[in-house]
Amino acid sequence: MLREIGVASIENLFDSIPEDLRLLKRLNVPAALSEIELLKRFGDVGARNTAASRVSFLGAGAYSHYVPTVVDHLISRSEFFTAYTPYQPEISQGTLQSIFEFQTLVCQLTGMEIANASMYDGSTALAEAVLMAERVTKRSKVIASSAIHPHYLEVAHTYVQHAGIELKHSPYCTDSGITLTESLAALDDQTAAVVVQSPNFFGCIEDLQALSEKAHANGALLIVAITEALSLGLLRSPGSCGADIVVAEGQSFGVPLSFGGPYVGLFATRDKYARQIPGRLVGQAYDKQGRRGFVLTLATREQHIRREKATSNICTNEGLIALAVTIYLETMGRRGVQQVARQCAQKAHYAAHEIAKLAGFSVPFSVPFFNEFMVRAPIEALPLLENLATEKSIDAGIALSRFDSNRPNDFLVCVTETNTRKQIDALVDGLRNLSEASQ
Amino acid sequence: MHSISKVTTHISHNEQLIFERSQPGRAGFSLPPLDVDEIPLDEIIPSQFQREDDLVGMPEVTEVDVVRHFTRISSWNYSIDQGMYPLGSCTMKYNSRLNEKVARINGFANLHPLASEAESQGALQVIYELQQHLAEITGLPGISLQPAAGAHGEMTGILIIRAFIDARDGKEASAKRRVMLIPDSAHGTNPASAHLSGFTVKTIRSTNEGLTDLDHLRELCAHGDVAGLMLTNPNTLGLFERNIKEICRIVHDAGGLVYMDGANMNALVGIARPGDMGVDVIHLNLHKTFSTPHGGGGPGSGPCCCTKELEPFLPVPRIVTSAVDSDDEHRLKSMLRLDFDYPQSIGRVKAFFGNYGMMLRALAYILTHGYDGLREATEAAVLNARYITHGLISDYEKPFAAPPMHEVVFTDKRQARKGVHTLDIAKRLIDYGFHPPTIYFPLIVSGAMLIEPTESVGRQELDQFIEAMRSIASEAIDDPELVLNAPHTTRIGRLDEAAAARKPVLRWKPAAPPRTATSDR
Secondary structure, three states: OHHHHOOOOHHHHHOOOOHHHEOOOOOOOOOOOOHHHHHHHHHHHHHOOHHHHOEEOOOOOOOOOOOOHHHHHHHOOHHHHOOOOOOOHHHEHHHHHHHHHHHHHHHHHHOOOEEOOOEOOHHHHHHHHHHHHHHHHOOOEEEEEOOOOHHHHHHHHHHHOOOOOEEEEEOOOOOOOOOOHHHOOOOOOOEEEEEEEOOOOOOEOOOHHHHHHHHHHOOOEEEEEEOOHHHHHOEOOOHHHOOOEEEEEOOOOOOOOHHHOOOOEEEEEOHHHHHHOOOOOEEEEEEOOOOEEEEEOOHHHOHHHHHHHOOOOOOOOOHHHHHHHHHHHHHHHHHHHHHHHHHHHHHHHHHHHHHHHOOOOEOOOOOOEOOEEEEEOOOOHHHHHHHHHHHHOEEOOEEHHHOOOOOOOEEEEEOOOOOOHHHHHHHHHHHHHHHHHOO | OOOOOOOOOOHHHOOOOHHHHOOOOOOOOOOOOOOOOOOOHHHHOOHHHEOOOOOOOOOOOOHHHHHHHHHHHHOOEOOOOOOOOOEOOOOOOOOOHHHHHHHOOHHHHOOOOOOOHHHHHHHHHHHHHHHHHHHHHHOOOEEEOOOOOHHHHHHHHHHHHHHHHHHHHHHHHHOOOOEEEEEOOOOOHHHHHHHHOOOEEEEEOEOOOOOEOHHHHHHHHHHOOEEEEEEEOOOOOOOOOOOHHHHHHHHHHOOOEEEEEHHHHHHOOOOEOHHHHOOOEEEOOOOOOOOOOOOOOOOOOOOEEEOHHHHHHOOOOEEEEEEOOOOOOOOOOEEEEEEOOOOOOOOOOOOOOOOHHHHHHHHHHHHHHHHHHHHHHHHHHHHHHHHHHHHHOOOOEOOOOOOOOOOEEEEOHHHHOOOOOHHHHHHHHHHOOOOOOEEOOOOOOOOEEEEOOOOOOOHHHHHHHHHHHHHHHHHHHHOHHHHHOOOOOOOOOOEOHHHHHHOOOOOOOOOOOOOOHHHHO
16 A cells, blocks of 8 residues: 555654654553453453442442343444444434434423433533523622532533622521522522522432522523432423423433433424524425435534534533433333332332331431432441441442441442342341441 | 335234233233232322323233234334445444353343442442453553443543542632644534533534644634633544644643543454553443444444543542451452542543443353454454445545545545436335445535444455445446435335424324214214
8 A cells, every 4th residue: 555655664654754753662561452351351340349249339420220121222223333423424324313202201290391412421511501600690699508419519610610600509498408589698689590400419409490480580590410310200390390492411211320421412492492402403304305314403503513602512412322211211211210119219218207106317408309318427438338238248328428428327328120128128227227236 | 127026914914012912801911819917098099199090091901912013013113134224434243142151141131220339349340340440441540330322421421521620720720721622524422412411512514524624723722712622532523633642732731631432442443552652531332342332323422431530529429449348258358339429520421330231241242252252353344344445436536535444435526427326225224134334424425424343344345335336336327216215115105204293293193083973073
């Protein structure tokens, strides 16, 4: 080939790079491994993640749910996972049609009118929602509940720090565990949006109806974030409570935990904001023969056309994970999603009930929860949980002292359909034994 | 013969939306029976908080329905595994199945991101190792793997520049430095990311040679308001900015920093390093250069690498090693842990640690290639692009004389005389079995076709691609209608995108129920 193109040597292919910028040594990375060696190596490294094989009650933004086998099988089809963004619709209809179905499913679950083709994850979707609220209302103050996942609040802050948006935090009620409308003291006619999470970081179900009425009375939008998307199988949709933008982490719908990613952000809003929404949208279209197909649409919002005036800088999104969500939701279907949600709620309430019976333990927040709840232990939570992991091989929950030093004895417990009664009973026994032993 | 008749009756060509296949009572799942005593729902969750719509409209189908549905519609996609996918600037290289297997190892796939540090040492080790390798490849020692995609990495890099200048100059002086310089050939994400970080964008012209105009750069740098430059190198015309050192010097002398868009790193890995060129901060695309799959639009991963000086501003948490007190020799002597204590950090850009599954795949790519393989991949990628250049130069207009690196831009100038434009050439290429190149980008080249073959094609396929492109060039002269009406072999023809945008239909809705005497009442 070199001879054919008239270049003397491989080195000459790089003549346009000045000599003094060429790397003269070889890269200091290891020599190539064979397939056998590589699998052995990653197998060994993976085995050091002892938490991956424990009985787990960890939630707080990432949830252990059953994933039907077909999900991974279908997303592993070359036609899906080795395709690019569907810029050439004639040869991308598989991707485009599945995104159209994804958008529809997101609307159905959230009770909203339109949804985009995905964001990076729930936290960045929330940040984009805050930016969008400012564009829509042309107001610059945003009030976010402190009962939102701390990572989500941090990401929102990073995104908006130079956008001329004042991000205020409103306290949650430490008795009930939710964001009361009375606490929205800063809400006024300069407020672009009120932001809450429901179920919130502590698992408590927020009164979205009351919050939306309060926000709307001031001309502000209500943004609702959801980290446990399976709650939508049981709980009233944010759309029907009056939410203007709904963002969610889609991981619960068929996506492995994978140490925090890749996950997928769901983003839904009202029809009237279609031209303000960030990210890609797929719409229905027809060819000259009148055959239905799907295309990327309303692209004039996007960076490749609008550049610095785009509604977002996002380009690559989470296409394949959105596909996993689509396949999951279609396989589980209307009844499956409802039944999983019901099992989560029932098992979590069984666990909460049993834990609350233990001497010294309580489930302090008074409002209803879905599948996650805060437990207050009679002793410090962090060592208690560590001991439970090493002695009983149970990851019993997440110590809240990792996020808030004022909560030394509190931890979050999450129960899903994958947890059996036997596991829950072992958790309860473990908590009893270890707390008694340390007192 | 001008058109090939289209097949429309094949069942797999007419797969409906899943909602149109749905039938009440069908189900594709199985769950064990509830093993705790069921409490009436109203006692757990008051009825005003319960769903009232019974999820009406959501699909009810069997598992076989789902498998056939997605298998059928998948056949409407073009994919890398089917053939060459020469999208310029997208680096559509082969996605190894081995890397997919690695990402699915239980110890990683089933690991919760908030598991304790002690119990996720393997996962942290992967992050740490990949960071070291990427630092070596870029020559930039500070690194965060948190950004989820290229544009996200850009935003991170630009926020770091802003935080650095704020710290260096103080907020007041820094407030006067709010200009970000971006060449007219840049990706649209560059100005969008700069805007998101609170900068005003000024555009730098390219020269007739397709390189950054140094005089214009000097002029723009003369006002003391420049915070930085965002530069892609090789640039989006596939040309190495050979004045890169001078460019960096000009920007640095003006008090600014240089951000490099690493989208085109596939031309440089093992050959040259941005850190050695004077670049301060760069993002990489693991889904381009390091072969993690594009997945029909994502997930990506956009690590941000920077100089030692900028390191304190990287997102938190960082992954660091620390010694562990232990008298038990079976326990680790050093341990990886999360460090949040960087008061100058720009903050978190994503929940948890980023698109971790992509990091596993990228590390597997680096380890299976090794130092030799990484360099060889770069060499093959550039050789392939040069071979295509050589093969097409007699039939297509090449707007810039310089030999390209890993991608080359041609235009439709000659074909346009017959009324055949880039879009038509792209659509006709589909009939020949190839995915079209990137079209109408970069914006500064009229009718651009940006072709990036990557290292994942052999000579035979390159010849077939060249042959197809040359054949289309002949058709444009002999039978332009054939090209103008392409594609002819796909399930559907060109879709009316303008109509789709005028009255957007963005979701399926059930057909209105038929009006009957009962429902009218």
